[in-house]
Amino acid sequence: MSSFQLSALGALIRNSAVYRSIIRHGVANTNRNRSLVVFENLFLHVHPVKVREKTLKFSHTYWLGGITLVASFVLIVTGIFLMFYYHPSVPQAYRDMKELMFVVDNGVFYRNMHRWAAHLMVFGALLHMLRVFYHRAYKPPRQFNWVVGVILLLVTLLLSYTGYLLPWDQLAFWGVSVGTNMAKEAPLVGKPLRFLMLGGNIVSENALLRFYVLHCVVLPTVLLLFLSVHIWRIRKDGGVQGPPEKDASDEVEP
């Protein structure tokens, strides 16, 4: 095997019956196969097969929505890692934080990553919203997708806020105490809503468990639902919309 070549191995794999049964098109060196790469793939098929070249420019969207999406992906992965060591109870939750920091290999890394990705997601969503506003990319037919985006922003804030309580340290406890007291001020619904959210009159074990369920199950599900709608509609409304486009009136030909 002195003349062993990696490309030969690649060809061997690509020509095997098993590989051909999974990836049903050839190498993407023709436009037909490049099209098949996109629309035969569940995860890529939200893309059109061809895109306008100007959408590739960095300043078209600054990738802000994409960055927010990647942050949420990182959050889901690192969040699942953290769940393996976390008990939503008092004072075990705080001990688990200490365990992550001082005992678990890479525990501090995943916790940090989760924390900073959360900040990035909130910040990215805010910047993305401003970008869309100043580019006037909410214009018809995209009005409703803007509304979906506002819902996503609120869900993002709620996700971040419910996660804030989970370490059960002073920062978490008082941040949530103050925040839920704000909710209490809402007329009529404020007090019962706070009681339901906290499962009591004070921030206690019940509140921690409820915030945990909201943070790990309910809100991520809602986020994924609306995120799917959001991305689907981008495609249906004609792709990503960059800066306002000039009228083509100068290019009119009789």
Add this chain to the structure above:
Amino acid sequence: MLDETADSLPELTPGEETRRQFLTKVGLGACVMTGLGAALTVADYLEPKVLFEPPTSFRAGNVADFPEGTVRFNQEQKVYIVGGAAGVFAMSAVCTHLGCITRPVSGEGGIACPCHGSKFDLEGNVTHGPAPHPLPWLEVKADAAGNLTVDTSVVIPHGKALKV
């Protein structure tokens, strides 16, 4: 909805409806009722029926411990017990603004909240800052020997101090 084409419809006087329209309404109504019932059941389920929160009444020493001008801060119960001019009274230490725990200010003889800068005097009245109401007074009872019991769940009007 399932509307028949116009030509097969019998002539309807205003207020009448076809059997299909009526049954559609009945079906939709049943769906709405089911949904409402489910929502109410879930809401009821989510409301805790027993709370394991600390008891609301506690013993607070003897009347004799509170001559005029003493302020004692019971941190565990979040209550100030004050020997005032008119007698002993108890006052919640929970800031009326957003629920932070206030503290006595050393030297100035007032009470301050660390969160948003509210300040109160020793009667609980707001002297500065965002707090919307004075600190509520709480019920104090004394037995024959002068032992005090404070109930933090009962709010009494300002000025009703326990005369001894």
Add this chain to the structure above:
Amino acid sequence: MSQIPQPFVPVESNDPMVVPKRVAMVRPDTRPTIRRREEKFVMTFPHLIIREVIMFQVVVIGLAVIALLFNAPLEGLANPLETPNPSKAPWYFLGLQELLHYFPPVVAGVVIPGLVVVALVVIPYARINLVAGPLWSGDRAKLRNGIAAVTVALTVLFAAFQCWAIVVPTLMVAAAMFVARGEGKGQPFRRFLTQVTLPEWIMTWFVLVATVLTLIGTFFRGPGWSLVWPWNMYPPA
């Protein structure tokens, strides 16, 4: 081709066998013209996909580097009896917390956030957002009085609560709006200002106020929510 065209009557059909036809409507008083925009297309794979992959990698690597360099905060065990001083919410709520310093909770915690959310939702449905041109292209006198009136009203309202953190940005934006009245010949920035629409001015005002409030709440508020320099936030006990 010289036959008189029949009047066109669109018909809705439910017949599944009928194939719909596309029809171009041309008004009789115009010549049919074609708008041609030379749009260059590229294949999604590899051009777009490769960029998405790179973006994904940059974000993940960036986050990993930050996670290696900076530790997430963790304070002492939660203690319901001991409020930390100052006691702060996450950064994105510190603007609201700063508002709570000036306004009663029902206003700062419920009314203002509620209004913000409603305002955001209606943006694409408000006509002005769809048709707005440069600010001073309309009735200039009316606009001048309108902007002045709104500015004075906002200034008086927030000054009454001594909320200078909102008054100052409001006056700055109003000043910039009046700067944009001129031509801005030879000055690129002023020429840019003249092109800004009213919705954009309003949004810029909102963003500026929110940013100022958040920055003050984050860096300049210490014990008892008093104004401090960032380096005195946690005074030595």
